[in-house]
Amino acid sequence: MVRESLARYAKSGVVTLEGLTAHGRGEAFDYLIGEETMESALLAEHTAAALLYSAHDPVISVNGNTAALAAEELAHLQKISGVAVEVNLFHRTPSRIKKVTRLLEDSGVVVLHGKRERLLPLSHERAFCLRHGIFSADVVLVPLEDGDRCKALVSMGKKVIVIDLNPLSRSARYANLTIVDELTRALSRIAGFLVGMDERTAAQLISSMNNYYFLEEAIKEIARRLAHALD
Amino acid sequence: MVRESLARYAKSGVVTLEGLTAHGRGEAFDYLIGEETMESALLAEHTAAALLYSAHDPVISVNGNTAALAAEELAHLQKISGVAVEVNLFHRTPSRIKKVTRLLEDSGVVVLHGKRERLLPLSHERAFCLRHGIFSADVVLVPLEDGDRCKALVSMGKKVIVIDLNPLSRSARYANLTIVDELTRALSRIAGFLVGMDERTAAQLISSMNNYYFLEEAIKEIARRLAHALD
Numbered sequence: 001m002v003r004e005s006l007a008r009y010a011k012s013g014v015v016t017l018e019g020l021t022a023h024g025r026g027e028a029f030d031y032l033i034g035e036e037t038m039e040s041a042l043l044a045e046h047t048a049a050a051l052l053y054s055a056h057d058p059v060i061s062v063n064g065n066t067a068a069l070a071a072e073e074l075a076h077l078q079k080i081s082g083v084a085v086e087v088n089l090f091h092r093t094p095s096r097i098k099k100v101t102r103l104l105e106d107s108g109v110v111v112l113h114g115k116r117e118r119l120l121p122l123s124h125e126r127a128f129c130l131r132h133g134i135f136s137a138d139v140v141l142v143p144l145e146d147g148d149r150c151k152a153l154v155s156m157g158k159k160v161i162v163i164d165l166n167p168l169s170r171s172a173r174y175a176n177l178t179i180v181d182e183l184t185r186a187l188s189r190i191a192g193f194l195v196g197m198d199e200r201t202a203a204q205l206i207s208s209m210n211n212y213y214f215l216e217e218a219i220k221e222i223a224r225r226l227a228h229a230l231d
Numbered sequence: 232m233v234r235e236s237l238a239r240y241a242k243s244g245v246v247t248l249e250g251l252t253a254h255g256r257g258e259a260f261d262y263l264i265g266e267e268t269m270e271s272a273l274l275a276e277h278t279a280a281a282l283l284y285s286a287h288d289p290v291i292s293v294n295g296n297t298a299a300l301a302a303e304e305l306a307h308l309q310k311i312s313g314v315a316v317e318v319n320l321f322h323r324t325p326s327r328i329k330k331v332t333r334l335l336e337d338s339g340v341v342v343l344h345g346k347r348e349r350l351l352p353l354s355h356e357r358a359f360c361l362r363h364g365i366f367s368a369d370v371v372l373v374p375l376e377d378g379d380r381c382k383a384l385v386s387m388g389k390k391v392i393v394i395d396l397n398p399l400s401r402s403a404r405y406a407n408l409t410i411v412d413e414l415t416r417a418l419s420r421i422a423g424f425l426v427g428m429d430e431r432t433a434a435q436l437i438s439s440m441n442n443y444y445f446l447e448e449a450i451k452e453i454a455r456r457l458a459h460a461l462d
Contacts, residue, residue, distance in 0.1 A: 017237075017241050020251040021251050021258065024254060024256040024259070025262075027252065216461055220458075226453055226454045230443070
């Protein structure tokens with residue numbers, strides 16, 4: 001069902017052909033973790049909720065795949081947290097920005113508008129973002145991000161939360177916090193944790209945050225599952 | 232480069248949108264094995280060469296992804312072995328069969344022609360194949376096959392060789408021989424092994440063939456690589 005829906009979004013231009021391949025890579029990793037949230041990912045999601053809770057100007061950076069897969073989960077998370085949503089595309093054209101924005105707004109997401117400027121330390125088109133959006137954010141949640149942009153955001157001093165099923169990807173390694181889980185599961189869990197969050201819990205989770213631990217645990221879990229795959 | 236080429240083939244209809252996602256899944260597994268042929272895969276490729284060498288009527292079943300990725304390797308393998316090539320698509324339309332056939336023929340592959348009949352124990356469109364092709368074959372090499380068709384071919388008593396980067400896939404488990412390697416690497420290695428093959432070597436390789444061993448070794452190798460991924 002997800003694949004058919006993505007294929008439809010590819011036909012309408014929301015998702016790129018490269019986005020379909022990227023989704024396939026994610027599927028393979030989700031298969032390896034048993035299509036379930038791992039224990040370490042659950043703690044990462046709890047910590048992500050803490051970061052969003054404590055942020056002054058949190059922003060979610062949304063690309064075509066994210067909008068196609070999780071518009072409703074984004075709307076729900078935004079309703080709970082008030083987090084801002086900026087459309088930020090790797091394959092960036094005005095027409096695609098419009099299509100992705102429309103899709104999100106149709107699902108009830110409030111999307112930031114305005115003129116994109118070259119504000120990120122990246123070459124070409126990928127440097128563009130909104131001054132009152134990602135550029136000003138202290139915490140940025142970037143699901144399904146490319147490694148270079150993740151690195152650039154970290155270099156600007158932002159706390160970057162990545163959702164990426166591949167614990168070995170460049171994004172996963174550059175991020176301050178990596179959630180190795182499927183996108184819709186991760187967003188729903190973060191929303192759930194935000195409901196019960198308080199300042200003390202948030203401070204504790206943030207102070208003990210260790211991304212190396214999250215990556216290592218995810219890799220161990222995949223290796224464990226593989227070891228028993230033929231049993 | 233491969234991704235861009237596949238995206239072009241998706242635009243021209245050779246590759247389906249679902250095919251792009253499937254390719255992404257393969258990419259993830261290739262990444263996990265280090266984009267190199269594993270030792271166990273090398274033995275599987277040697278054994279595949281033995282099966283093709285000893286076959287009376289070997290056929291390679293080619294789908295859109297296989298044609299898009301490996302038309303030249305198929306032409307080379309066919310030149311060495313004389314193996315027949317049948318275009319057999321999961322998303323089957325006369326127009327796609329023509330496009331895939333044309334692509335193969337442009338690369339020098341001799342493709343079987345004729346009227347497809349419902350000859351495989353499968354539902355719908357997927358039952359179709361050529362009577363003088365896959366239906367009559369004793370050994371079928373099916374790169375990137377779906378699990379059901381692989382199972383159906385095995386149930387007909389054929390020796391089925393699968394090339395699949397996911398050692399846990401249904402195809403990988405149903406096949407008589409699974410090569411856990413990237414398609415173009417696998418086809419080139421099989422061609423190389425065919426050049427030096429003789430009857431005695433072929434008989435030895437076939438008599439000691441154990442697909443469980445190949446799958447287990449592939450999984451162990453992936454787990455070993457994962458364990459050291461963050462070193």
